[in-house]
Amino acid sequence: QDKPVQLKMSSWVPAQHPLNPSLQAWADDIKKASNGTITAVLFPSEQLGKAFDHYDMARDGIADFAYINPGYQPGRFPIMAGASLPFLFANGKGGTAAIDAWYRQYAATEMKDVKVCFAFVHDPGTFHARKKILAPTDIKGMKIRPATSTIGQMVTSLGGTNVQASAPESRDMLERGVADAITFPWGSIGLFGIDKVVSYHMDAPLYVTPFVWAMNKGKYDSMSAAQKKVIDDHCTSEWAEKVATPWADFEYGGRAKIAAQSGHEIYKLTPEQLDAWRKSVAPVEAQWAESVKKVGQDPKAVMDSLKANLAKTSSAL
Amino acid sequence: MSTDAIAILGFFALFALMLLRVPVGMAMGLVGVTGYASIVGIGPALKLVGQTSMRTVTDYTFGVIPMFMLMGALVSVSGVSRELFKAANSMIGHLRGGLGVATVLACGGFAAICGSSVATAATFSAVAYPEMRRFNYPQSFSTGVIAAGGTLGAILPPSTVLAVYAILTQQDIGKLFMAGIVPGILAMTMYVLTIMVIVKVRPGWLPGGEVKPWSQRVADLKNVWAPLVLFVFVIGGLYGGFFTPTEAGGVGASGAFILGVLRRKLDGPKIREALLSATRTAAAVFTVLIGALLFGYFLTITQSPQKLTEFLTGLGIGRYGVLALIMLMYLVLGCLMDAMAMIILTVPIIYPVIVHLGFDPIWFGVIIVMTVELGLIHPPVGMNVFVIKSVVKEVTFTTIFKGVLPFILTDILRLVILIAFPIIALWLPTRMG
Amino acid sequence: MTAGSDHAPKKIGAAGDRFINAIEWLAALFVGIVALNIFLAVVLRKFFDTSIPDSYDFGRMLLGILIFWGIAATSYRGGHITVDLVWTAASPRMKRWIDVFATVVLLFVVTVQTATLFDKVRGTYVDHVLTYDMNIPTWPFYAVAWLGDVSAVLLIAIRTWRLIFHPELLHDEKPEMKADE
């Protein structure tokens, strides 16, 4: 008989966020598979610690499982930052399967202090702005709240400035003119009331934010072989997709909701415009490549592998 | 030991340490981390200390606290309180009880730029008390009206306690500040009415001061333009969506500095004094914040807030019954603790209950701040009373508490009104964006 | 106690006071810089439609520096928020015991905090955490903030020593200067 284990799971998104029920369902399945020996309590809304600290929390055992946004800390996870480069992902579901398969190669070295359970992404986000952003040159002089540090670098390289704010503060920043635009997935725009303060939405899958669901190593090691197997069986690409899907659906559905509202313009980019955007992010890609070289990896191999995985799951752009 | 037992033991240890004068923040941190370690383990507990301390002091939104403190300190050393009192005094000081009313009005004006109730009380002990005594106002009334008027500092925006409440509950600081305006004006009105009742009941107790010529009145009134400009600029900017709260504080502090220098009210030593006082108070408040967060993480893993919510809602005394119970608890705590410490210690535990009962979080912020402010003036311990005593050496505690009694009754009445009519607090913030 | 040995602590006292004043000064200066940083950021945004790169990261890291250095001075001057109910009612002898106990606890807590913060600063260095706009390493800022906590430990140690052996050398804050709300 295995000794009972209780897990503290930490998610920093608010309680009503679609990610939380998915994580709860994941934990419930673990309970079932372990004959009730592994139970879990989910703490949402930064109850165990701030969003920025979640990697350290999983490492230090402050949480047994933690929901991590590696992009919050520029410079710390250079390989993972590659997945947040613009114009790579076409959708969230296949994208999740792809990023999970891809990152499994690097997780043990880049996130060596934790046991990475799986990686996932949300449905692609884009620019939502108070004025129309068509060409990369439009970014010059704009104040933008980026989703990740990689998007932040893109903004800087195009002559814009970054505004840092948490998701709940973002609406305030836009309303007060501290920011002119935000990069956000579609559904969250409504969730945080940002649709009240912006009216132009670029209809292009600009970026995704990569996330990691990671476990404290000591906790894993303290489990019995049977319990470890249950955890391993729940740290798979299939589970990554299962957990990420409701959120991806929610974000995907947000586009239609905004389109149905009056006073909003959702505009497509011409192939030339899209091409200009792709070219404009070259300096950011170069910067990223440099940072990957520094940790002894070959940026081309890393990126090719990601693109191959995206192609395999038909989520490449 | 069960987690419930550990949580209860934690509370006892916390109170013991605090009564032995261990700084409140340090006591909360020590108990929180020890309790956390006993449940989760010593390793994670120590990591939590470093992580929480560093994250808290480098959190941009918390910058609002030292900034509004700096603005208040700069305004204080520029002698604005004296100008405000002089203006109010020359308009109405000659009426019976007029000096008392002038004190309330000047406290209100000062409160509109200073976020601290204790600072307001300290300032007017030096400014208004000698004047009231000169016209034979009793010691008890003179100190009582200053103690009560001081509490306006935390009710009218800007307010440090309201800002901390907002941060702890993730509510909009701007909205909470707006919610304080009408209740603050109500408080002033009710204080004035209280003085008028005292004048009626005890004629001759509060004699009239000297009559000033109109030329003097106009001249004195003109002097208050600077604080008025600052208030309109900062609070208007916040309301109108020009600044974030942290920016409003930073711009307000810079504005106070510029106005002070232009009006030749600030020199090197005064600027130094203001910077030092803002640093000291900010450091003390952040110490409590860090401690409270650590204590909060401990309570989270024992799941005590959920259990308390279940317990209180299971009592079957209705939502107003629970609210009354909570406020009673605050009045008892107010016998021993400072307002800021009380807010930081209790809000993480009480707030989930309030939300669960369906009360408005913004409205509750105003209610709770008024309740803890009442703790600053009611016996046996009250920060405002202590501060007045330290400035006005010749008066006894008993005398001050006697003088403040009518105002305590007014405060309780005001709380009842605000609970019956939440719209008084909520009308202004709901008109914002 | 001889006149000679009485002289030494006073000298140390004077040097200590200069040290404490310097620390308090540093913290106070940072409050001014934080206000200036915000003021400039707002002016640039409103009138010139531009911004200082990394002003957000600078702002929050300066805040950290000011708070930790401020805590050092506040701890030394006895300026923390305390519950004085029992203390006020206690006899002078009892008061002294309470003071010594409280200061020793304070010393313990701040020492532990400083040790754990070192770990945090080291982590920032090892993990290459950078600022958002200019990608400057953040660890030096954290290190300066941490030094504030180190001086807090030193100052509280001095305070504990003075409290036990030379209580006349302490200058505690008066209540009206204390933190509050």
Ligand code: NA
């Ligand atoms: Na105020």
Ligand code: NA
């Ligand atoms: Na009291």
